[in-house]
Amino acid sequence: MKAAPFAYVRPGRLDDVLGELAGGDGKVLAGGQSLVPVLAMRLGRPGTLVDITAVPELTAAGPEQDGYRIGAAVRQRAVEHDRSARAVPLIGMAMPFVGHRELRSRGTVCGSLAHADPAAELPAVACCAQATVELAGPAGRRRMPAEEFVTGAMTTAAGPEDVVVAVTFPHARPGEGFGFAEIARRHGDFALAGVVTRVRVGDDGAVTEARLTGFGISDRAVTRDVTPLLTEHEDDLRPATAALADEVVDTGGDTHGSTGYRRRLFGVLAARELSRALHRARDRKERS
Ligand SMILES: Cc1cc2nc3c(=O)[nH]c(=O)nc-3n(C[C@@H](O)[C@H](O)[C@H](O)COP(=O)(O)OP(=O)(O)OC[C@H]3O[C@@H](n4cnc5c(N)ncnc54)[C@H](O)[C@@H]3O)c2cc1C
Secondary structure: OOOOOOEEEOOOOHHHHHHHHOOOOEEEEOOOOOHHHHHHOOOOOOOEEEEOOOOHHHOOEEEEOOEEEEEOOOEHHHHHHOHHHHHOHHHHHHHHHOOOHHHHOOOEHHHHHHHOOOOOHHHHHHHHHOOEEEEEEOOEEEEEEHHHHEEEOOEEOOOOOOEEEEEEEOOOOOOEEEEEEEEOOOOOOOOOEEEEEEEEEOOOOOEEEEEEEEEOOOOOOEEEEOHHHHHHHOOOOHHHHHHHHHHHOOOOOEOOEOHHHHHHHHHHHHHHHHHHHHHHHHHHHHHO
16 A cells, blocks of 8 residues: 655754644654554554654764663664674664564664564563663653553553653663573564563672563563562572463464463563573673
């Protein structure tokens, strides 16, 4: 199909982007990798596409005091190639699974968050890493945890006149280890089920913090504090992660896999990636 007619603008200033979005009939265009198919299928009919890629404030990524900050117009491929992004190991672990290289050369990190596909990797990484999303809108600027930003399948806390300005991922801290895995029908497809893990250990190697985020398993990425689970069941995590899967996996099933199948995938991946993150955390602690 062809998209319904729309106007296209490419402002050079954030204020002008907000001006174009005022009234709620505009739609932000970042990399277009999700929006353009939506338009082509006529699932959306915005009056104006507001291309944000010419706004200098949105085109930078790099280390800042709070962590690694990624402007809204920064392509996924640019982040993948940025050496300073290695301070956030989860980004490098997840990025090769975000579609294909060609998609990542146009798609943006913030666009993936704003699109909020429940099976997308980057919103899950943002939730597990406790990233912060910055928004600008008619009421000014605000910041919120990624977990609060994504409110459901393809829905976020951003209003129709808001723009995501940037996302900041905290740098890895001493004693932290990470895990990431997903199962998809083919490499580059959205995940049938996936997990992201982050574990922190103290000087004695004991677990002080453990977070687990599942994606492709519900209407959004689901994050749990699993510190007690990991502490109590370190020797064999599988029964505990299988029980957790019963609690958090809630897809209703689809043509690609039943709820039971996804629960099994989630439980196995969660046990494996928690264990890996724990070993990596202890390795890093020993080497520091
Ligand atoms: C064939 C195919 C396979 C894919 N596979 C995967 C995959 O495996 N994993 C995955 O995660 N993704 C996948 N994607 C989607 C992916 O390519 C993008 O990462 C992402 O969803 C959109 O990023 P974008 O910059 O292209 O956003 P766009 O397409 O430009 O925008 C997407 C949505 O977000 C809104 N938006 C974008 N930026 C902002 C902003 N700064 N402020 C407010 N709203 C904004 C837009 O208005 C639109 O509603 C796939 C896409 C295709 C076409």
